Amino acid sequence: MKKILLLLANGFEAVEASVFTDVLGWNKWEGDGSTEVVTVGLHAQLQCTWNFKVTPEKLLHEIALEDFDALAIPGGFEEAGFYTDAFSEEFQMVVRHFDKQQKPIATICVASLILAHSGILQNRLATTYHHPTSKRLAQLESYGVTIVDERIVQIGHIITSSNPGTGFDVAFRLLEILTSTANTQKVQDLMGFH
Structure with missing residues (x-):
């Protein structure tokens, strides 16, 4: 069984987290059965961007990172306090x-x-939220990142994306890395993605 750590910061966007739980959950029950998602946060209760409340399965101090095979992280909003947890040590x-x-x-x-x-x-290639009204690309670049103007950028073992609309594509890419192309196509078909 491949375990995926779904790391949730206060202020995360629920829809960005749910694509991982759904795609990898569908794989657990309808695909090759090899993936299990564990939701983890710093607090016993987390508040999503739009005030939806979530209880993570585990707190970060309760897990051993060595037990996990992959890391998935949804984005969130600064106004909802996302970067407090996100930028924590x-x-x-x-x-x-x-x-x-x-x-x-x-x-x-x-x-x-x-x-x-x-x-x-x-010194790696990546992307982040980019819209004419946003300064997030400049923020990413300030860390010495080489910006790529693509919806999704995958370099080696790291996947970054440009907006919430990429969520399912990112989750399916992660599933393909963890399983196979054929299995991912099967899960996509079962979920109605053609």
């Missing part, structure tokens, strides 16, 4: 661990800023 330690082990790291939207803040994206 606890989150940075998790990111550095998975990068050092070369285990898959999948992020959606501004979650790539967590990786950049940890230092692992310096």
